Amino acid sequence: DIQMTQSPASLSASLGETVTIQCRASEDIYSGLAWYQQKPGKSPQLLIYGASSLQDGVPSRFSGSGSGTQYSLKISSMQTEDEGVYFCQQGLKYPLTFGSGTKLEIK
Amino acid sequence: QIQLVQSGPELKKPGESVKISCKASGYTFTDYAMHWVKQAPGKGLKWMGWINTYTGKPTYADDFKGRFVFSLEASASTANLQISNLKNEDTATYFCARGIGIAALFDYWGQGVMVTVSS
Numbered sequence: 314d315i316q317m318t319q320s321p322a323s324l325s326a327s328l329g330e331t332v333t334i335q336c337r338a339s340e341d342i343y344s345g346l347a348w349y350q351q352k353p354g355k356s357p358q359l360l361i362y363g364a365s366s367l368q369d370g371v372p373s374r375f376s377g378s379g380s381g382t383q384y385s386l387k388i389s390s391m392q393t394e395d396e397g398v399y400f401c402q403q404g405l406k407y408p409l410t411f412g413s414g415t416k417l418e419i420k
Numbered sequence: 421q422i423q424l425v426q427s428g429p430e431l432k433k434p435g436e437s438v439k440i441s442c443k444a445s446g447y448t449f450t451d452y453a454m455h456w457v458k459q460a461p462g463k464g465l466k467w468m469g470w471i472n473t474y475t476g477k478p479t480y481a482d483d484f485k486g487r488f489v490f491s492l493e494a495s496a497s498t499a500n501l502q503i504s505n506l507k508n509e510d511t512a513t514y515f516c517a518r519g520i521g522i523a524a525l526f527d528y529w530g531q532g533v534m535v536t537v538s539s
Contacts, residue, residue: 363521
């Protein structure tokens with residue numbers, strides 16, 4: 314199985330700050346990676362697919378990058394509504410696997 | 421608009437069974453795979469498997485072989501998850517999610533169903 318190692322586990326950021334979350338795959342996943350945001354009591358929402366493509370309706374302050382085994386999600390100017398838990402997920406091979414999540418809070 | 425609407429919360433005893441539904445609307449049901457994802461309380465996301473909505477063929481992750489069954493009511497654009505012989509560790513929220521792309525990613529999710537297993 315492909316292991317997805319996500320860091321940090323938690324993060325607090327000030328309004329307007331740039332935030333970066335990392336995800337490392339145990340093998341090359343050829344950009345078959347998505348990022349999701351989950352708020353308490355809600356289902357995850359797709360932010361980024363194909364490692365760097367912004368899902369329709371997602372604010373442009375979110376961006377994804379990376380290749381091979383190393384990927385990152387950047388929020389260029391932290392907003393209150395960005396609080397939540399962020400997960401990466403690889404879609405290259407079954408079983409599909411998720412990172413353990415990063416809890417993002419406002420400082 | 422595209423929606424996945426799941427059935428309501430369930431409270432069950434160990435050894436009982438539960439069936440969760442996921443009704444899709446706003447798109448052609450058979451054009452997209454349906455996946456199931458488990459989230460235990462306070463924990464991360466675990467992929468359970470998927471069902472080909474065109475052929476009805478299910479595929480299960482290793483940890484979900486045996487007591488878990490994916491099925492369809494294609495005429496009603498509905499996917500179902502049945503769990504038999506419930507155990508305490510099945511207590512979780514179960515999400516259905518539409519799969520897209522060659523890389524299996526999820527663009528729409530149901531609201532989740534909380535299943536509580538307690539004696």
